[in-house]
Amino acid sequence: MIRLAACQYAIDHWPSWAAYATHLTELCETAAAQGAQVLLLPEYAGLVLSAQLPAAQCADLHASLAGIQPLVPRWRALCEQLARRLGVYLQPGSLPVLDDDGRYRNRAWLFGPDGELGHQDKLIMTRFEREVWGVHGGREGLRSFDTAFGRVGILVCYDNEFPLLARTLAEQGADLILAPSCTDTEAGYYRVRIGAQARALENQVAVLQSATVGRANWSAALDENIGRAGLYVPPDYGQPANGVVAESTELCPASSQWLFADLELAALRRVRDEGQVFTRRDWPLQWEVL
Template identity: 40%
Template sequence: MTTPLVGTVTYEICPLQSKEEYWQAVHMHVHSAARQHVKLLVFPEYQTAHLLALMPVMSHAEAVAYLDSLTEEYVEGFSKLAREHQMTILGGTHIVKEGDGYVNRAYLFYPDGRIATQNKVHTTPEERNVWHLKPGESFDIFETEVGKVAILTCYDIEFPETARIVADRGAELILCPSYTDAAAGFYRVRYCAQARAVENQLFVVMSGLVGSVPGVEQIDMAYSQGAVFAPCDFPFPANGLLAEGVLNASMVTTAPVDLHALQENRTHGNVSPFYDRKPDVYAACASANILP
């Protein structure tokens, strides 16, 4: 049986002349992944925000409303690509109206036309105070051809509890679409993503935006590197790195995700952090106010 491949897109934002140019870039990455027989492809956080490059300078309120107006086109475009290439595609995240506000929502497009969504739960200070985005309130697990996946968007991955919750619910892969505008943000997400793979003995697939769009305040610069992480233990590489792209380069990076190897790691690894927690001790410490 062939081990399925996952792909992570490092997507370049740049000045745009038309929506067609945007979709050409998206298609290029999907076609590249299809040629490599990728079964699950992950685009970055704020994937559609690149389209702000087509508009005059906007306030944040105007920007979120504009992006929401593109929802139907976004959904139709990525749904068509998933069907045509028989590939499950995480189309990054997209700002969409929910109730009386807006959320940062990841969309998972299946080859059979189904669509699953996951709102970002931990909004950053900028998302809360400038974009005025509402946080999500739960995490879901999604069945895919590659395995059971959860989606922790960017800042979500920086909270160990999130990954433990989805791991306890059966997640074998965590998909982490991200947008970081500087090196410090990128390394926070990257190192936390790798830590979550070690702590929970699962795979983490990280994607990100790179490049710049001068004059677009909401998404003017981006810094990232796609990567796929595994536990730093048998039978995986000692550094836990299955694949990584080139820093700040637009590309698709692929890696095999072998669920049998993951089970071997959980059963025969040198350490078993997935199983060796001490919840009773943690609860006792918390109730004694030893932990904040």
């Protein structure tokens, strides 16, 4: 049994590094104190670093991306230090990173009790990212990460809406997919949420979603945020009939809130061998009947 924590993360204004570091530290300590072993923050949670920039730069979409780049190494070091000290696996959301080819990519790192495990870039960009921001999709494909309890994959927001991406992670042996998301409408939230639940059903894995919430008029990138946190599994023997292990009740809380959920991985794995259906095993049959 592992305890998971997914954050409905309020986009608050932290005007200095000290204020931000205190905020992230206290947030992670709160989750760890409740026994959480995996902590998930949402897509673009790292963009709150832009609150430390001058107001004019923060209000400029492209200037804000450039402005946070010097803070990224310090942010990664803080996340690694928290994961090591608290003995947890921390996926602190994502942020745009200027890659070595001069292009921005939406990158999500994973940290563990032994340090940084690596990163996963978002692969498929939304229209806003592609057409307005100029953020590009990842060029390294999908990877999974070994942890003390099993293999974990990351699908960033929109990537959860594409079945073959989750299938790739399942074939790599992932039992849990982390789904950090950032959506500015209720419809956007539901697109990712429905995708996450469908991916859990198809691959007989667990999918943990985290979302940004609240208004941030000071940010050109994160002005409005709507979403819930949730843990989704295949509806089958030993699992909830609707596939929802836990889900935030409030769509847009005023402050950051953790959703805690316990996941019994042994029971989840049994579904693949003893379930009512074998969607994971029967996946290749689609190609035989088409």
